[in-house]
Amino acid sequence: MKAAVFKKTGFMAVEEIPTPVPRANEVLVKIKYCGICGTDLHNYSFGITAPGRVLGHEWCGVITELGKGVKDFSMGDRVMLYKHEGGSSPRLRLNPRASYSSPSRRTGAYAEYIAASTSRIIRIPDEVSDKQAATLEPLVAAIHAVRLGQIKISDTVAFIGAGPIALLMIQRVRQAGARAVYVSEPAKERATKAAELGADQVFNPFEEDVIAEIVKLTGGKGPDIVYECAAAKNTLNQACQLVARNGRVTCLAVYQEPIILTPLDWYTMQPEIKFTTNGDSTPFDWEIGMEVMIKGQIDVETTISTIIPLHEIQETFQTLLDPSKNTMLRVLVKP
Numbered sequence: 001m002k003a004a005v006f007k008k009t010g011f012m013a014v015e016e017i018p019t020p021v022p023r024a025n026e027v028l029v030k031i032k033y034c035g036i037c038g039t040d041l042h043n044y045s046f047g048i049t050a051p052g053r054v055l056g057h058e059w060c061g062v063i064t065e066l067g068k069g070v071k072d073f074s075m076g077d078r079v080m081l082y083k084h085e086g087g088s089s090p091r092l093r094l095n096p097r098a099s100y101s102s103p104s105r106r107t108g109a110y111a112e113y114i115a116a117s118t119s120r121i122i123r124i125p126d127e128v129s130d131k132q133a134a135t136l137e138p139l140v141a142a143i144h145a146v147r148l149g150q151i152k153i154s155d156t157v158a159f160i161g162a163g164p165i166a167l168l169m170i171q172r173v174r175q176a177g178a179r180a181v182y183v184s185e186p187a188k189e190r191a192t193k194a195a196e197l198g199a200d201q202v203f204n205p206f207e208e209d210v211i212a213e214i215v216k217l218t219g220g221k222g223p224d225i226v227y228e229c230a231a232a233k234n235t236l237n238q239a240c241q242l243v244a245r246n247g248r249v250t251c252l253a254v255y256q257e258p259i260i261l262t263p264l265d266w267y268t269m270q271p272e273i274k275f276t277t278n279g280d281s282t283p284f285d286w287e288i289g290m291e292v293m294i295k296g297q298i299d300v301e302t303t304i305s306t307i308i309p310l311h312e313i314q315e316t317f318q319t320l321l322d323p324s325k326n327t328m329l330r331v332l333v334k335p
Helices: 038-046 096-103 136-148 164-175 188-196 210-217 235-242 285-295 310-320
Strands: 002-008 012-017 026-035 058-066 079-083 113-117 120-122 156-160 180-184 202-204 225-228 248-251 274-277 304-309 330-335
Touching: 002 310, 012 310, 038 310, 058 136, 079 136, 136 164, 136 285, 156 235, 164 180, 164 188, 164 225, 180 188, 180 210, 188 202, 202 210, 210 235, 210 304, 225 235, 235 248, 304 310, 310 330
Parallel strands: 156 180, 156 225, 180 202, 225 248, 248 274, 304 330
Antiparallel strands: 002 012, 026 058, 026 113, 026 330, 058 079, 079 120
């Protein structure tokens, strides 16, 4: 089968590799779509992944072969990844470098086929399209982040960055009763989509004083919740400067380099900030995510801007990592 094989930091090559053989209690799945996740971009650009590995985990497909002992799934079933394997501890500390560099880890989904344990897949409901299914995991991350922010009816909310997950979150905080939603985003395509999906005002941080503008719009208080989704060098510091006293900052961003934090910038305002990071989801988030998708309460397909064939994955990764060139939102790979 064809697969995008990680070779070294910043480089993947599409090659022919053996099609995996499903072990006991595994199935072989022909991949329909696999989303490009920020985690994969970090692994690719920092060499966290071992050479020879295949990345990709936001996938959906069709079962083409059953391993020994499989009883709950059938050939032809549409399935997708489910993140929470039974018995795993929610308090367990993980080492992503060890996990992603382990040579024993199975092949990921930037490939024509994947072998998956039946404990880590679920059937795709008839109401959910393949494209939607490949977007469920980021939707779950968005739902989890909104819950972490503990939004209350009539809270004001600000987003620093309007990437694919933030665009899903904007829709969800509106449903949760946000009084107003403000966004800081320099990329024209993402700024336009944020406004389309419910942001009251979108600011370009390279052209406007975002903090001054949003503080003015909130009557001098600042927003009750700030979601940091940008991962730029100074954006977490900006979130702490922006948030209201006794407000909440939730950080979804994953920083590739050291960042700047200057507590004096915001400590003198006596902010008493409640700070959380969006590290994982729960089975309940997956349950809600599927329910939201089936009911059509959040438009996930509107965040999909690009579908690429497997042979364009190296070029696409390079573009996604270059803010001066990237005009894409969510990208799906169709092997």
